[in-house]
Amino acid sequence: MSAKSGISRSLEKWSFTQVGGGxxxxDGEWLEVSSFPTTVHVELLKLGRIPDPFIGLHEWDVxxxxxxxxxxxxxFDVAQAELAYSNTDLVFDGLDTFATVTLNGExxxxxSNQFLEYRVPVKDYVKVGANEVTIHFESAFLKGRDIEKExxxxxxxxxxxxRLHVRKAQYNYGWDWGPVIMTVGPWKPITFQAYNNRVADIDIRTDISEALDVKISVDITFAGKKSESAAFSLKGPDGATVASSPAVPTDSGHAKIxxxxxxxELKLWYPVGYGDQPLYNVLVELTDENGSIxxxxTxxxxxxxxxxxQDKLVDQEGLTFLxxxxxxxxxxxxxxxxxxxxxxxxxxxxRYRDWLQLMVDGNQNMVRVWGGGIYEHDAFYDICDELGLLVWQDFMFGCGQYPAYETFVQSIKEEAVQNVKRLRHHPSVVIFAGNNEDYQIAESFKLELDYDDETSDFRKTNFPARYIYEHVLPEVVEGYSDIFYHRGSPYSGHGKPTTDRTLGDIHQWNVWHGSQEPWHNWDILAGRFVSEFGMxxxxxxxxxxxxxxxxKSERFPQSRVCNNHNKADGFERRLELYLMENFKHAFDIESYAYYTQVMQAETLASAYRLWRRNWRGPGREYTAGALVWQIxxxxxxxxxxxxxxxxxPKPAYFSIARELKPYTVGMTRKEYQTFSDERTAAFFKIETVLEIWGTNSTLEEKKAKLELSAFDLHSDWTDSWAKEVTLAPNxxxxLYKGEAPGLPPRTxxxxxxxxxxxxxxLLGDDGEVLGRYSNWPEPFKFIKFPSVAELGLKTTIGQDGEVVTLQTLKPIKGIVLDVDGEDVKWSDQAIDLVPRDPQTIRAVGLGGREIKIRFLGDGTA
Known part of the structure; x- marks a missing residue:
């Protein structure tokens, strides 16, 4: 709110105390806060009153x-002139969570909801001079236990x-990657506002035809019905006025343009990699009866x-979800x-920008805001708008059988209205999903869940939250935005369970969780849109x-402290299962970190590689997306x-970035056994079949040269061939299916x-490497790696001290670079290196320091 419209100022100079002392x-001690907004842990940590809960076992000490x-x-002081305005409000952008606010003792x-903004008229309570605001926070944990008992x-x-009864960020209660940190306090700004009238809401809706005609309607809501007027203008990305309207009266409390x-005539917004991100401003000027602004x-x-x-597919069952x-x-x-x-x-x-820029730099184009956290700050979505990141937005329900009693539902409805209205104007936000895995909870606990029932109220079943996901939330999304609503993530629809891989989105956790499949099975674990998977x-x-x-006595993988810093159930068994099946590995902390990192990099790169292959063009978009858990x-x-x-970044960040480049090449080698007749078990032939494909995310076909080289790790034998190929657009x-060089049939x-x-x-016209991939025999544990001396690995650091070139005489798998001291910003990691194909890596901050190199078979395992 500008000064012309009245007064708007943040309340500062807060202090806090523990009720009853402790x-x-x-008792009676008030501590000044160091910054505002804030929460109790943050302040006590800055004051040295508590240990850092991120270190050791101190999580449990707080x-x-x-x-x-x-x-x-x-x-805060109020002047006499401020009381002359017809409205005076205190606005609480967010209180965490159960809080009672008094003003001058009233x-x-x-x-009772961390996700709500509260605007409170206080004209009857403020006075000229000093005014005191107090906020009494109850324990959300104890309050939740009381509500649960009821x-x-x-x-x-x-x-x-x-937690299921408390509208608070659910991850505060602990998750399989996060600590139990029950925050409390005024976590968003609090302002005092005095005004006669104000623009309360700007609702911008667009209807864009297939021909890309753009119809825009702007519905403006005012706080009061005043004999004033409002002028509207649309400003382009360069600040110039694109369109405007004459002043319209505000006495109805609304205006529509x-x-x-x-x-x-308007520049359209595109995701990163597909076009620009032009941003416009809708400007509303409110003027009084004298014409003064x-x-x-804005x-x-x-x-x-x-x-x-969601269309039918060619050659496969189900529908697209793209x-x-x-x-x-x-x-x-x-x-x-x-x-x-x-x-x-x-x-x-x-910090938000640094995180999101990492995604863009890693060739990613979508981020899913998970339903166990928060509706993110405005800055998060603003940056996504600017960078061209698509946002999948969950409502804040995660992994639970939520209730649907009346007070809870009313709070949810207001939460949904406020956040849909706040987020709807962001071009990056392209989908709202009702929850995270709550339909899976219902399936897992065998709750009352008839997917063919589309009309019931559901509140009297033992899965009452269906009323929220199938009535409350879709009505809010449809009523207050033009954004697509999806009932949950995952959700199949069409009467099918969430595990159906032919419809909707899936969470594919049969690698790591579930049946604990080998990561090599990603191709048979694909879905139409894989919104979660990980390692x-x-x-x-x-x-x-x-x-x-x-x-430092805790500096080993099985230590109590390291165990406390991995919250996943059964993580030691699962990490070791995948390590044991695939690698010979050492157990010192540096080696263990390295092998789990390379395993993660291999697992996740394989998923993106195989699922991008399923994006085969119109009518054959068998997999339309993959969102790794988690960034x-x-x-x-x-x-x-x-x-x-x-x-x-971990090495997996870089292996994913390579698989999401505009052009990539992928391979599989698979063995097929055929018997000489139907009776024998002893006489057969095993053939190794190589398949190669390329991907192209641009909208134009790309001519390139496919070059295949084969190397025997234990001899000087090599083979190679090349051919011209054309990569279809988008x-x-x-590109190839046939015999794998050097691998003749076995009997x-x-x-x-x-x-x-x-x-x-894949090579471009000028010899530029558009994409590369090395396929190694797996599992890696069976490989007898050459000695380090035999590899001929050569590392060259450029004159600026920040360009590293790697080349080798023998293939090398899983190169990870590091230095002593402060970390370096590497441009690539988890590198596979082969002869006659040197690779260059930027190393910002290297400063010519000696590089430490780890790779499979480097003698440490």
Whole structure:
């Protein structure tokens, strides 16, 4: 709110205390907050009153905070002139979570939902001079237990069951990647506003035809019905006025403007890699009866045609589930997003930008905001708009059998209305999903779930949240936006369970969880849109050393501290299962970190490689997206994240980035056994069949040269061939199927095949490497690697000290680079290197330092 419209100022200079005194503050002791908004843990940590819960076992030394009551208070001055305005409000953008607010001793608000904004008229309570605001926070954990006792215990995965009754970020209760940190406090800004009238809401709707005509309607809501007027204008990306309207009266409390544009008159917004991201501003000027401007309000937006296509497929059952933007069908390669910190008030706009820029730099184009965290800050979505990242937005329900009693539903409805209205103008937001895995909970616990029933109320069943997902939320989304609504993630629809791989989206956890399939089976585990899948990997060793702290006796993989920094059930068995099946590995902390990182990189790259192959063109979009679980962490931990808490990318980040480049090449080698007749078991032939394909995410066909080289790891034998190929636009293209060089048919299983490494490259007209991939025989544990001396690995550092060139005389698998001391920003990791194909890596911050190199068979295992 501008000064012309009245007064708007943030309340500052807060202090806080623990009710009754105790571990945090002495009885009657008030501590000044260091910043605002804030939460109790953040302040106590800065004051040195608690240990860092991210280090050692200190997570468990701060649990008492979430079970105590806390009070925040401040005073603010009000001038006589401010009371002359017809409205004076206190606006609470977010309170975490159960809070009672008093102003000058009068109770003005009782909150119970972390995700709600509260605007409270306070004209009857403010006075000239000093005014005191106090916020009394109850324990959300204890309050949740009381509510659960009243309404009943429900089923869930992760955290305490009482969380299902509490509208608070669910990950605070602990998850299989996060700590139990029950935050409390005023986590978003609080402002005092005085005004006569204001622009309360700008609702921008667009209808874009297949021909890309753009119809825009702008519905403006005012706080009061005043004899004033409002003028509207649309500003282009360069700030110039694109369209405007004469002043319209505001005495009805509403004004509506409609605009029509022919194709090309407005610049359309595209996802990264498919076009530009022009952003427009809708400007509303509110003027009084004398023509003086009393408020100018701006809403940034952009224009794009979004469709979620669910059409029949050629040659396969089911329907597509794909995103089409401005008539362009998009393969969505991206990540799931959890809250960026256990302490949300410490996440700056720059930190959001650094995270999201990492996604773009890694060739990703979609981020899914997961339903167990928060509706993210405005900065998050603003940056996605600017970078061209598509946003899949969950509502905040995660892994639980949520209730649907009346007070809960009413709170949910208001939460949905506020957040849909807040997010609807972002061009990046292209889908709302009702929940995360709640239909899977219903299936797992065999709740009442008849997918053919589309009309019931559901509140009297033991899966009452269907009423929320199938009545409340779709009505809100449809009523307040033009964004597509999907009942849950995963959700199949059409009467099918969430595990159906021919419809909707799936969470494919049969690698790691479930049946614990080999990662090589990703091709037979595909779905129409894989919105979750993953593999754990250790973070950067510097991050491990951070959580270990000063007690170096805990610096081994099985230590109590390292166990506390991996929250996944059965993680040791599962990590070791996949390691044992695939690698010979050592058990010192550096080696263990390395092998889990390479395993994660191989697993996830394989998924993207095989699923992009399924994007085969119109009518054959058998897999239309893959979102890895997960891009980020909320604390230092071993998890499924591909970038750790300190924004240090793991090797998997780079292997994924290679598989999401505009042009890629992929290969499989598979053995097929045929018997000489139907009776024999002893006489057969085993043939190795090689398949090669390429992908092209651009919208034009690409001519290239496919080059295949074969190397015997234990001799000087090599073979190669090349051919001209054409990559079809926006799809994969099959390039070769036939004999694998160096691998002739075998007639006995005791005939161990030669260790043949196959390297494929796609080369452009000028010899530029468009894409490369090396296919190695698996499992890697069977490979007898040459000695380090035999490899002929040569490392050259350029004159600027930040360009590293690697070349070799023998193929090398899984190169990871590191240095002593401060980390380097590497441009690539988890590298496979073959002869006659040197690779160059940027190493920002290397400064000419000596490079440490790890790879499979380097003598450490």
């Amino acid at each position: 571990e945090g503050t002495k 649990q008492w905070i979430g079970e105590k009551e806390w009070v925040f208070k401040t005073t 109770k003005i608000l009782k909150s 309404h009943g215990k429900l089923n869930l995965w992760n955290g305490d069951s009482s 409609s605009l029509d544009f022919r194709p090309g 009393i408020e100018v309000k 809403q940034r937006t952009a224009f794009r045609r979004v469709r979620i296509i 995103f089409e933007i401005n008539n362009v069908r998009i393969f969505c390669g991206g990540s799931n997003w959890i809250p960026a910190d256990s302490f949300l008030t410490t996440v700056t706009s720059q 754990q990997g250790y973070p950067n060793i510097r991050t491990v050393d951070y959580w270990i702290g000063d007690d 980020n962490d909320c604390w230092p931990v071993t998890s499924w994240a591909i970038v750790d808490y300190f924004l240090r 799809s994969s293209t099959e 006995k299983k005791s005939d161990v095949p030669r260790t043949i490494i196959l390297s494929a490259r």
